[in-house]
Amino acid sequence: MDIVIIGLLLGGTYALMAMGLQLQYGVARIMNLANGEILIAGAFSTFWFYASTKASPLFALLLVAPAAFVLNWAIYRTLIFPLVRRAKSQGKLEVDSILATFGISFIAVGILLAIFGGEYLDYSYLAQPIFIFGERYGLNRVVAFLGSAVLCAGLYLWLHKTRAGLALRAVSVSPSSAALVSINVARASALAFALGGAVTAVGGGLLSMFLTFDVSLGVVFTLKALVIVILGGVGDIRGTIVASFILGFAETAVASLIDPGLTLAAAYILFMLVLLVRPEGLFGRRTA
Amino acid sequence: MNAIEIPQVARARAGITGRERRNLLIAALIFIVAGFVPLILGGYALQLAISITMYTALATSWLLFSGPTNYIALSTAAFFGIGMYTAAGGIDLVPYPLLIVAAGLGGAALAAIVGLATLRVSGVYFVIFSLGLAELVRQIMTWLQHVLGTMSGLYVTIERDEPEYYWQLLALTAAVFLVGWWIGRSRLGFALRIIGNDEVVAVHCGINTARAKVILFVISSMFAAVAGALVAPRWGYVEPVVAFSPFVSFQVVIMALLGGTHRLWGPLVGAIPFVLVWELIAINFPNQTTLLLGVCFLLIVYVIPNGIVGLIEDAMNRRAKLGGSAPGPLQRVLDASTASVRNILQRRKSHNV
Numbered sequence: 337m338d339i340v341i342i343g344l345l346l347g348g349t350y351a352l353m354a355m356g357l358q359l360q361y362g363v364a365r366i367m368n369l370a371n372g373e374i375l376i377a378g379a380f381s382t383f384w385f386y387a388s389t390k391a392s393p394l395f396a397l398l399l400v401a402p403a404a405f406v407l408n409w410a411i412y413r414t415l416i417f418p419l420v421r422r423a424k425s426q427g428k429l430e431v432d433s434i435l436a437t438f439g440i441s442f443i444a445v446g447i448l449l450a451i452f453g454g455e456y457l458d459y460s461y462l463a464q465p466i467f468i469f470g471e472r473y474g475l476n477r478v479v480a481f482l483g484s485a486v487l488c489a490g491l492y493l494w495l496h497k498t499r500a501g502l503a504l505r506a507v508s509v510s511p512s513s514a515a516l517v518s519i520n521v522a523r524a525s526a527l528a529f530a531l532g533g534a535v536t537a538v539g540g541g542l543l544s545m546f547l548t549f550d551v552s553l554g555v556v557f558t559l560k561a562l563v564i565v566i567l568g569g570v571g572d573i574r575g576t577i578v579a580s581f582i583l584g585f586a587e588t589a590v591a592s593l594i595d596p597g598l599t600l601a602a603a604y605i606l607f608m609l610v611l612l613v614r615p616e617g618l619f620g621r622r623t624a
Numbered sequence: 625m626n627a628i629e630i631p632q633v634a635r636a637r638a639g640i641t642g643r644e645r646r647n648l649l650i651a652a653l654i655f656i657v658a659g660f661v662p663l664i665l666g667g668y669a670l671q672l673a674i675s676i677t678m679y680t681a682l683a684t685s686w687l688l689f690s691g692p693t694n695y696i697a698l699s700t701a702a703f704f705g706i707g708m709y710t711a712a713g714g715i716d717l718v719p720y721p722l723l724i725v726a727a728g729l730g731g732a733a734l735a736a737i738v739g740l741a742t743l744r745v746s747g748v749y750f751v752i753f754s755l756g757l758a759e760l761v762r763q764i765m766t767w768l769q770h771v772l773g774t775m776s777g778l779y780v781t782i783e784r785d786e787p788e789y790y791w792q793l794l795a796l797t798a799a800v801f802l803v804g805w806w807i808g809r810s811r812l813g814f815a816l817r818i819i820g821n822d823e824v825v826a827v828h829c830g831i832n833t834a835r836a837k838v839i840l841f842v843i844s845s846m847f848a849a850v851a852g853a854l855v856a857p858r859w860g861y862v863e864p865v866v867a868f869s870p871f872v873s874f875q876v877v878i879m880a881l882l883g884g885t886h887r888l889w890g891p892l893v894g895a896i897p898f899v900l901v902w903e904l905i906a907i908n909f910p911n912q913t914t915l916l917l918g919v920c921f922l923l924i925v926y927v928i929p930n931g932i933v934g935l936i937e938d939a940m941n942r943r944a945k946l947g948g949s950a951p952g953p954l955q956r957v958l959d960a961s962t963a964s965v966r967n968i969l970q971r972r973k974s975h976n977v
Contacts, residue, residue: 367748367751367752369755415922415926418926427694427747430747431694431696432925432929434696434748435696435877435881435921436922436925436926438698438874438877438921439919439921439922439925440918440922441918442874442914442915442917442918442921443914443915443918443919443922444918445914445915445918446912446913446914446915446916446917446918449911449914449915450912450915555755555759555870556756558755559755559756559759562752563752566749595767595770595771597763597766597767597770598763598764598767599763600759600760600763601760601763601764601767604753604760607753608741611741611742611744611749611753612741615745615749
């Protein structure tokens with residue numbers, strides 16, 4: 337029972353960070369290997385805000401989200417867009433964007449190291465217990481889960497009920513056809529990339545309420561988000577959410593039954609299974 | 625379509641051409657000259673030479689797979705670390721030369737598993753998998769040591785002096801080059817270049833793409849593992865965090881890209897300046913290495929996408945007034961055959977066959 341609930345809470349919080357990557361990869365078609373560093377930056381900013389003001393970290397997210405949005409928009413316009421324009425094919429763009437974002441991730445690690453140093457950072461917020469079915473759980477986990485759930489629902493509604501969301505989904509299905517119905521693909525991609533970055537950073541802020549972070553963890557979170565997106569199917573929000581819960585359960589189960597150091601191995605086993613059994617993901621469409 | 629010339633391929637079947645013999649001779653001479661380096665250089669300069677040789681071997685073996693296929697492998701650190709651990713773990717039980725073989729086999733086995741799982745589907749999945757492989761192996765190693773109750777680090781103590789390391793790594797580099805040259809003129813190498821050009825076309829040509837990719841990935845990773853086993857005693861003390869540091873993968877990719885990924889000697893051209901510049905950076909800005917490494921990386925991707933070799937070749941072409949890059953005979957055959965198969969496919973599609 338413990339595993340189920342902790343897995344549920346963890347998976348729900350993962351859902352938000354994976355949604356961010358889903359927007360960047362599914363819509364803007366950029367495999368962003370710097371995603372984890374954005375998440376760490378969000379977590380660190382939240383930490384710094386809490387340490388200096390003592391106000392609730394939830395307020396920090398109000399600042400983190402727009403800052404991350406602007407930062408990611410700038411990254412897309414200055415660094416990624418030239419690659420999109422120069423690419424002769426989708427394959428070439430994929431290689432270029434992987435290399436570029438890999439470089440960006442190292443720069444981000446360097447900057448974060450310079451600002452915050454290499455130590456583990458954590459803070460204690462809402463560290464009181466809450467009882468669910470007679471068992472004790474950290475209130476901070478529950479709050480993070482609720483925050484993530486609210487934002488995920490909002491994002492889902494925005495994507496499915498508004499015109500801008502429709503445009504983004506159209507680009508995710510086919511950029512060239514979207515251009516034919518007078519959607520500004522370049523702008524939609526930039527928006528998706530920036531929004532994805534903002535969502536990831538907020539996800540980092542929520543995770544920082546109950547996890548301990550250090551700079552080198554970025555790559556691990558990038559991998560977790562990637563595994564979730566692939567497991568759920570590229571371009572499918574429902575899949576992402578379901579896959580987040582699966583990963584949350586798998587990690588919690590491995591951590592509590594075998595060893596807490598093996599969480600990445602759990603993610604990798606899931607990854608292997610998906611690749612062997614259903615490479616297009618749970619909800620993905622099989623591309624010809 | 626009948627006018628496609630196939631001189632190079634036809635002759636490759638028959639044997640080694642005069643030009644190839646000349647290139648082989650030049651390469652052999654360079655290696656012999658390089659073999660005398662420890663007699664002239666010593667101390668710090670020799671350490672740099674060792675580092676250059678090691679990275680040349682690693683980057684060239686990376687290129688064997690990633691160059692022709694355009695699949696960016698970020699897993700060098702995983703195989704390098706496995707090599708180190710094999711050497712460190714068995715040093716008291718097995719003679720050292722056997723351990724080097726074991727390291728190669730271990731690396732090859734892991735590469736085969738990873739390759740079989742990830743290389744049958746789209747390239748991006750392979751990149752992602754390779755990105756986390758070092759971290760995954762590190763976690764498993766740490767866990768195993770925890771379960772087995774051994775120390776987290778291992779000592780590798782055998783007596784060796786610097787020239788020996790240099791010569792061993794030089795021999796490894798020579799082996800990588802020889803294998804790379806051999807693959808380049810074999811059917812396997814030809815198949816890989818077609819895969820890199822257009823994978824769909826390759827499948828329609830009857831190439832077993834998954835098999836070709838897995839074989840090359842295994843060869844490439846094996847060399848990385850052997851390199852790890854060779855340098856392990858030089859480090860003396862091996863522990864998971866150091867052995868599986870993702871920096872190695874990153875540097876190897878940078879050097880290969882800096883040199884140029886479309887020539888076998890590209891990584892050599894990249895490794896020499898990079899190791900020297902990196903040494904300066906590491907001495908002068910020890911706290912900003914990660915940041916500067918990222919900046920170098922972006923500069924290479926944006927400013928010189930074809931590497932130093934690409935710049936040299938462009939300059940030479942311009943001097944020869946050829947205008948643009950002139951493809952060699954093999955490349956011409958490749959482009960022509962790719963284009964013709966693509967045509968057939970398109971025609972079929974438009975007729976809805």
